[in-house]
Amino acid sequence: EIVLTQSPATLSLSPGERATLSCRASQSVSSYLAWYRQKPGQAPRLLIYDASNRATGIPARFSGSGSGADFTLTISSLEPEDSAVYYCQQRGNWPWTFGQGTKVEIK
Amino acid sequence: EVQVVESGGDLVKPGRSLRLSCIGSGVTFGDHYISWFRQAPGKGLEWVGFIRIKAYGATTSYGASVKGRFSISRDDSKGIAYLQMDSLQIEDTGIYYCMMAVINTTLAYWGQGTPVTVSS
Numbered sequence: 129e130i131v132l133t134q135s136p137a138t139l140s141l142s143p144g145e146r147a148t149l150s151c152r153a154s155q156s157v158s159s160y161l162a163w164y165r166q167k168p169g170q171a172p173r174l175l176i177y178d179a180s181n182r183a184t185g186i187p188a189r190f191s192g193s194g195s196g197a198d199f200t201l202t203i204s205s206l207e208p209e210d211s212a213v214y215y216c217q218q219r220g221n222w223p224w225t226f227g228q229g230t231k232v233e234i235k
Numbered sequence: 236e237v238q239v240v241e242s243g244g245d246l247v248k249p250g251r252s253l254r255l256s257c258i259g260s261g262v263t264f265g266d267h268y269i270s271w272f273r274q275a276p277g278k279g280l281e282w283v284g285f286i287r288i289k290a291y292g293a294t295t296s297y298g299a300s301v302k303g304r305f306s307i308s309r310d311d312s313k314g315i316a317y318l319q320m321d322s323l324q325i326e327d328t329g330i331y332y333c334m335m336a337v338i339n340t341t342l343a344y345w346g347q348g349t350p351v352t353v354s355s
Contacts (some may be wrong), residue, residue, distance in 0.1 A: 162343070172342075215280060224285070
């Protein structure tokens, strides 16, 4: 099973600041990596698929990069509604797995 | 617009069974893998299992914690998939999500989830 390790566990930033979230896989997943945002009481929402493609309706301030085993989600200018837990998910190998999440707090 | 809607969640006693449904619309249902995930209260996301498309034999795979107790099936003519959960345990409590997965990409569509509570 591929283990995804996300860092940091918590990120506390002010509106307008840049957020950089990391996801590291225990082995290569090629570009089969997605990023999700989950707010309390809501389902996960797809932000980025195939490492760098924004899903429909996702603002341009969200971007993804990386391939192989190292991936990054960048939020260029944080807004208050970005307060949530962010998960990475790999679908390069079975079973499909998620990272443990990074909680983004807006000061 | 693609829509995924789960239903069937309920409060059940340990050892009982429950069947969840997942209806997909807005895309060709039969062209998508269907995967189920769950989230226990305050925890992260756990993969439950999935079913491939008919062209790949509609074969299934399951997570270790549910293997032998849960099963997934699909009826592409109706655009619906099922998660049959038998011998439910307290640890199966959580929100169950259905995901329609586009093949060969990580693009996917999710439902809003249905709650399952296993308690005596």
